Amino acid sequence: MKTIFLAAAISLACLFHPAFAQFPAGGGASQPKALPGTAGDQSPKGSAKIQGAVVDSASAKPIEFASIALYNKSTGQAVDGTVADEKGRFVLNKVVAGEFRILISFIGYQNKTIPNISLTKGQDLELGEIKLASNVKTLDEVTVTGQAALIEEKVDRLVYNAEKDIAAKGGDATDILRKVPLLTVDLDGNVSLRGSQNIRVLINNKPSTIIASSVSDALKQIPADQIKTVEVITSPSAKYDAEGSGGIINIITKKNSxxxxxxxxxxxxxxxxxxxxxxxxxxxxxxxxxxxxxxxxxxxxxxxxxxxxxxxxxxxxxxxxxxxxxxxxxxxxxxxxxxxxxxxxxxxxxxxxxxxxxxxxxxxxxxxxxxxxxxxxxxxxxxxxxxxxxxxxxxxxxxxxxxxxxxxxxxxxxxxxxxxxxxxxxxxxxxxxxxxxxxxxxxxxxxxxxxxxxxxxxxxxxxxxxxxxxxxxxxxxxxxxxxxxxxxxxxxxxxxxxxxxxxxxxxxxxxxxxxxxxxxxxxxxxxxxxxxxxxxxxxxxxxxxxxxxxxxxxxxxxxxxxxxxxxxxxxxxxxxxxxxxxxxxxxxxxxxxxxxxxxxxxxxxxxxxxxxxxxxxxxxxxxxxxxxxxxxxxxxxxxxxxxxxxxxxxxxxxxxxxxxxxxxxxxxxxxxxxxxxxxxxxxxxxxxxxxxxxxxxxxxxxxxxxxxxxxxxxxxxxxxxxxxxxxxxxxxxxxxxxxxxxxxxxxxxxxxxxxxxxxxxxxxxxxxxxxxxxxxxxxxxxxxxxxxxxxxxxxxxxxxxxxxxxxxxxxxxxxxDAPRKRAKSVNNDDVKSEGGGQQQQGQGGGQPK
Structure with missing residues (x-):
């Protein structure tokens, strides 16, 4: 069966790729137009390449959309730039040989400079993981720390960061889900996504048979103050189980690293x-x-x-x-x-x-x-x-x-x-x-x-x-x-x-x-x-x-x-x-x-x-x-x-x-x-x-x-x-x-x-x-x-x-201690269940694999 699906994927690649053949095969993003001194498309083109990944120094998570600027070391002028993708990866293609420095920046993080970059013709320079530290400063004994946005937009989901919910203590998961955009939670704890209760609720990407029986009852068992984020996946890819016509809700709890x-x-x-x-x-x-x-x-x-x-x-x-x-x-x-x-x-x-x-x-x-x-x-x-x-x-x-x-x-x-x-x-x-x-x-x-x-x-x-x-x-x-x-x-x-x-x-x-x-x-x-x-x-x-x-x-x-x-x-x-x-x-x-x-x-x-x-x-x-x-x-x-x-x-x-x-x-x-x-x-x-x-x-x-x-x-x-x-x-x-x-x-x-x-x-x-x-x-x-x-x-x-x-x-x-990547877990989302209330309550959903 693996052979069949590998062939299907290769067919998809052949189908989709020509439609985008006009774009360079870089892993980064478009070059910023507003960099001072950037020549844009008129800048000299070479054959060298610089690539790497930007991550959070504490959590080791990718920092998507981080800005990368390449400066000529002798003139101080910006000669190229890009933005990191959703994996934190970036690529600078067609860079001329010379001496450079790189500036990496993102809102909420301290800027980081890599001072001595020496490129030769045709060189492919891999910088590996570049760690950015949170932007912290002290003012009148009050510490202000750069924080993730309350709402994050991904290619197939919306992420609600629940860690800062100070009213959550003493409540359960329904108290958090009520505040998540796209979701509706009634007074019995029944959850709807865009009006549909045919959804699947996961905990750390994992299903549980208790949720298959009743989502509303299962949510009462999850303490609100232990929830880190809530992911609302409205358009699941083929990687997710086919179950759940309304979508997927994935509750990520706080983990100790x-x-x-x-x-x-x-x-x-x-x-x-x-x-x-x-x-x-x-x-x-x-x-x-x-x-x-x-x-x-x-x-x-x-x-x-x-x-x-x-x-x-x-x-x-x-x-x-x-x-x-x-x-x-x-x-x-x-x-x-x-x-x-x-x-x-x-x-x-x-x-x-x-x-x-x-x-x-x-x-x-x-x-x-x-x-x-x-x-x-x-x-x-x-x-x-x-x-x-x-x-x-x-x-x-x-x-x-x-x-x-x-x-x-x-x-x-x-x-x-x-x-x-x-x-x-x-x-x-x-x-x-x-x-x-x-x-x-x-x-x-x-x-x-x-x-x-x-x-x-x-x-x-x-x-x-x-x-x-x-x-x-x-x-x-x-x-x-x-x-x-x-x-x-x-x-x-x-x-x-x-x-x-x-x-x-x-x-x-x-x-x-x-x-x-x-x-x-x-x-x-x-x-x-x-x-x-x-x-x-x-x-x-x-x-x-x-x-x-x-x-x-x-x-x-x-x-x-x-x-x-x-x-x-x-x-x-x-x-x-x-x-x-x-x-x-x-x-x-x-x-x-x-x-x-x-x-x-x-x-x-x-x-x-x-x-x-x-x-x-x-x-x-x-x-x-x-x-x-x-x-x-x-x-x-x-x-x-x-x-x-x-x-x-x-x-x-x-x-x-x-x-x-x-x-x-x-x-x-x-x-x-x-x-x-x-x-x-x-x-x-x-x-x-x-x-x-x-x-x-x-x-x-x-x-x-x-x-x-x-x-x-x-x-x-x-x-x-x-x-x-x-x-x-x-x-x-x-x-x-x-x-x-x-x-x-x-x-x-x-x-x-x-x-x-x-x-x-x-x-x-x-x-x-x-x-x-x-x-x-x-x-x-x-x-x-x-x-x-x-x-x-x-x-x-x-x-x-x-x-x-x-x-x-x-x-x-x-x-x-920055966490290592842990083994993935099973996720099942293939049952519709009764959650209570006056109307038909269905729970299903999908999750990876």
């Missing part, structure tokens, strides 16, 4: 949650160890709800009115042990084990009144306790061999296991509030997967890169569910007429890809690739085999960008696949609320999406502006189908079918202003027009097509400031407008937070105080659903006013 021993202690307490985190590391020479644990508890989370619904079954109308009072509590933990070792100068091995635990319990007291014409009204009560429990294990071993810069080979393995329990216990009450019977739904799930992949990349000449690899995923999902009933006293026994059963679902995926990147001296970049994935499915239940066929998909992708005068233009196209996740497949009847029943469909097929985008980003003095226009076309979409129950009066049953079409066209706008060196202000807005097409059951019992369309709008702003003596402040606000759904619309919501922080004088500790939604007692989300057979209006009242006090302290003394 220092020598020595350290221990960080973080704790916080608030009116709705508390946390305790201990993270230690030890590094000496070639070996490094990390050991950490994080625990977070949530409490005092109260909700109230109302439901008014009219449904028609067999010509008979039923009016349902329901009120509910609820609360939730939970304990979340994550524990990790890591090891890395440099086998040789160019070889490394990485291993790790991570265990996550989730114990999330919700309590809801429901009172339901059913009214039918010509019959007596019936009032009943139901007190329900739902348990969402899981234990997740991820273990990986990775090997990386680097032959030379940009030429490397890796082998990666990953084993993941998630034991998931999603049960409920219900007390059934009569109209007088007396207990009449008890009901229990037991739903056990086990999700296991093993992944093996290998990847290779190598440069071709100085401005081209070819990548190819293969990957296998072996996944097994087991679900066992049943219903039990009991009298008001006594033991449980199987409930007659209620569904029970099991699902055994094997899903194996074989994939291969090839990708080709071509960069010109004039800052054109073109990346094209092909990926093929074949899925093998074997599913069965108690009745026998479920007829689901195997399928293959060919996924092309093309990304192009051009940078000029601090402006970058990007154009991208990709095709993505979205496989159904456990929530959509599991045939368990979830009747925690008998008026809203959900059931999965194990016969679901994947959905395919074509994505288009055109982006423009520009830096205007101290302001960074980004605008992206996008289109998303999905056919055979996995859509929710709601219809009244023909056995339970007033109930609505929701399941999933491949019957939908979802088209979205919109724009994302973002601007960040560095008002001063200490104050940043940002504003963002997302707007898109969507059309939805699906099917439902009409009043005559036959299938009927339904359509809906409308505009979805959201936006927000944030600001951050640092002051003398270690003080800092931050504010954030977000507003989500009405969301269009296939059978109605969901109401919007708002969220805001402010925080202050005080660093101790020795920089080893800090105190923080943050408050959110403190001006209002509650927020209301109103959802309206309708079809030929029912009309439903529901309101959820959220009480999420909060305040928290945090403390952090660092123990240990470390010395700086």
């Amino acid at each position: 220092l020598q020595g021993l350290s221990l960080n202690v973080d704790t916080g307490v608030g009116n709705r949650g508390s946390l305790l985190s201990l993270n230690g590391s030890y590094r000496k020479g070639k070996a490094g160890f990390t050991l950490g644990g994080f625990g977070r508890g949530i409490y005092n989370t109260v909700t109230k709800s109302t439901l008014d619904q009219t449904s028609v079954v067999n010509g008979e109308s039923t009016l349902t009115r329901q009120t509910g009072d609820g609360s939730s509590r939970g304990l979340f933990g994550q524990y990790n042990l890591g090891f890395d070792y440099d086998l040789a100068k160019n070889q490394s091995i990485t291993a790790g084990v991570r265990y996550g635990v989730r114990n999330f319990i919700t309590q809801q007291d429901l009172i339901t009144k059913l009214m039918k014409s010509g019959t007596q009204d019936v009032t009943s009560g139901r007190n329900v306790e739902s348990k969402n429990l899981s234990g997740t294990l991820d273990a990986n071993i990775d090997y990386l061999h680097t032959f030379k810069p940009q030429q490397e080979w890796s082998i990666s393995t990953l084993y993941s296991r998630n034991d998931l329990t999603n049960d409920f216990d219900a007390d059934l009450l009569n109209g007088n509030g007396n207990l009449t019977s008890r009901q229990k739904n037991i739903n056990k799930n086990l999700n296991q997967e093993f992944t093996l992949q290998t990847d290779y990349q190598t440069p071709i000449k100085k401005n081209q890169l070819i990548e190819f690899g293969a990957k296998g995923i072996f996944r097994q999902v087991n679900s066992d569910y049943n219903y039990l009933i009991a009298e008001s006293t006594g033991g449980y026994f199987p409930e007659a007429g209620q569904p029970s059963g099991e699902l055994l679902y094997h899903q194996n995926i074989a994939a291969g890809y090839s990708s080709y990147t071509y960069t010109t001296k004039k800052r054109y970049t073109l990346k094209g690739g092909l990926r093929y994935e074949h899925t093998f499915i074997d599913a069965s239940n108690r009745e026998g085999k479920i007829g689901i066929g195997n399928y293959g998909v060919l996924v092309p992708s093309v990304n192009a960008s051009k940078t000029f005068k601090a402006t970058t233009v990007k154009l991208g196209y990709n095709r993505r696949i979205q496989r159904p996740g456990l929530a959509q497949l599991n045939p368990n009847f979830n009747t925690a609320n008998p008026q809203n029943i959900t059931i999965g469909n194990p016969e679901l097929r994947p959905e395919l999406t074509n994505n288009f985008e055109l982006g423009l980003s520009k830096t205007i003095k101290k302001t960074f502006v980004n605008a992206t226009f996008f289109g998303r076309i999905t056919n055979n979409a996995i859509s929710q189908v709601r219809q009244p129950s023909d056995t339970l009066a007033g109930a609505i049953v929701t399941t999933y079918e491949n019957i939908g079409k979802q088209h979205a066209y919109g724009v994302n706008l973002f601007a960040n202003v560095a008002a001063t060196s200490k104050i940043n202000v940002g504003i963002f807005a997302n707007a898109f027009y969507t059309t939805l097409t699906g099917q439902t059951v009409g009043e005559n019992g036959l299938s009927q097509q339904i359509d809906n369309d409308g505009v979805n709008v959201s936006g927000g702003l944030f600001s951050q400031a640092t002051f003398k003596n270690g003080w800092g402040a931050q504010a954030f606000a977000f507003m989500q407008g009405t969301q269009i759904q296939l059978q109605g619309k969901q109401g919007g919501f708002g969220f805001y937070t402010v925080g202050i922080k005080k660093d101790f004088k020795n920089k080893k500790g800090s105190l923080g105080l943050a408050a959110e939604n403190f001006l209002s007692r509650r927020y209301t989300m109103r959802t309206e659903l309708n079809s030929p057979q029912f009309d439903q209006i529901s309101n959820v009242y959220l009480y999420n006013r909060g305040i928290r006090l945090t403390f952090t302290y660092k123990i240990g003394k470390m010395t700086m």
